Amino acid sequence: MLPTVTSESIALLPLYARDRQPAALTPDAVMKQTHLRPHEHLMYRFQDRFFWCEHEDVSSLRSRVSYINTLINHIRQTMPNREQPLTLISLGAGGLLMESFIHRQLQGYGYQDIHWRVIDIEYGPDGTPCCLSHRDSLDAFATLTAEKLAIYASDQRYFNTFTGGNGGVNDRGRGATVLLGIDPPTSSSQASGMACFDPKRMSVKGRPVEDIADANCLYLIACDPEDKAQVHHAMAALTRGDRVVTLSGIIKCHVNKFGRCEVLSTQSPRSQMMKAACVPLLEQAKATQASTSAFEMTLSDIKRTVERYVAAMADENDLYYAVSCVSDYDVSLTRLRDYIIDNSHTSLFATMEMNATHIENHP
Known part of the structure; x- marks a missing residue:
């Protein structure tokens, strides 16, 4: 929560005289x-x-x-x-x-x-x-x-x-x-040394939202089971809106201006693995629906496809996966x-x- 606005009123100084154009602010x-x-x-x-x-x-x-x-x-x-x-x-x-x-x-x-x-x-x-x-x-x-x-x-x-x-x-x-x-x-967390220039990590400014109607992006995060708490901590910080977090095993999926799903990843092996698997699945989903009707990919379509991938991977490896719909500032x-x-x-x-x-x- 922000500081409460009290009932005090500050006298506003005129930014410019009425008979001339305003001066630049100082x-x-x-x-x-x-x-x-x-x-x-x-x-x-x-x-x-x-x-x-x-x-x-x-x-x-x-x-x-x-x-x-x-x-x-x-x-x-x-x-x-x-x-x-x-x-x-x-x-x-x-x-x-x-x-x-x-x-x-x-x-x-x-x-x-x-x-x-x-x-x-x-x-x-x-x-x-x-x-x-x-x-x-x-x-x-x-x-x-x-x-x-x-x-x-x-x-x-x-x-x-x-x-x-x-x-x-x-x-x-x-x-x-x-x-x-x-x-x-x-x-401001970036000024404290959290800014990430490592190609194997990604700085994200998304805010997880409950209603997908407010979301413009999906995050898929993978980590070892013992690091699950760290992922939850990072997502909690994003939910509060007071931190920029950096993550390694993450991909960001969103619909670009051409109506196609765009997938962004880091250069970490885990992130590259998820991107390589999800891109063809998303393209297949778009092609399947486009064959029966005029179809433009939506975030709900992306979420369903990614969740199917996560469900399939549950039997393939022992990684922990987190899927979150967010309102991402950069997107x-x-x-x-x-x-x-x-x-x-x-x-x-x-x-x-x-x-x-x-x-x-x-x-």
Whole structure:
């Protein structure tokens, strides 16, 4: 759980004078409007009901301010029409402090029709936040954005709004689109030496979910029976959402933009063994169903196929297998990026990882 949002109210300093365009943000200006609040091993910066998680080596105040300024400059240069609709999609939006600064800056530069799509596993499957802190943040952001806001628990839920036949708006058809991807603050564990550059291991940022409708990826993990507790510990850390874990005997399966199952593995012998066995089984499953109907692989199809493989392997070796459906951050980012760049309108993809900002312009 996050720190409880109290009833205190902080006077917001104006980001810009009313008779001129806003100045670029500075760390000092942000510090004057906010305060820090520790919670467990993380530090949160609050401005009234908005907050973000701050870590000096991963998502510092200075790097966040630099990200905002760089993003605003790119939007002004590549999307100069202030009257055209502008849609911003924020993955891992959390407490929306970053988004609130971006929104006010854009308003200061005259952008008039700003739409937000905020995605975070903490928001719950129906858009209802799981905890009071996020609920308060979303309520405040809805007011700030004049209700031009849609809330999703996962990228899968977001895509379902316009592929599920329920009348959702295709954001690419509205106008310019911006995707924001701030590397999860929980990856502060990477700064403590857990980042993995070993090709035989994989760093994963997935959150196991109960409802497969919120999942975009499947993890298959194999280990010796005596290491079973370590796997359970790693999955528990992912469920809490406060760690990035590194694993050796793992494959990740997800549906790519072509509707095919993509299998990612490490270079460890155990991981390679699972990939070599599962890929033909998944291809066979797709071919079998495609012969009788128009068929696009789903995560449920992948799960059934992988579980059949695990059941068959129970008689072949004495390994322990764990299958988990997850909302994987890296897969989400890839899927959303593929979505926004396949667009006749201008799009931007803006990420921040380990304090470094990267911007892609499309086309």
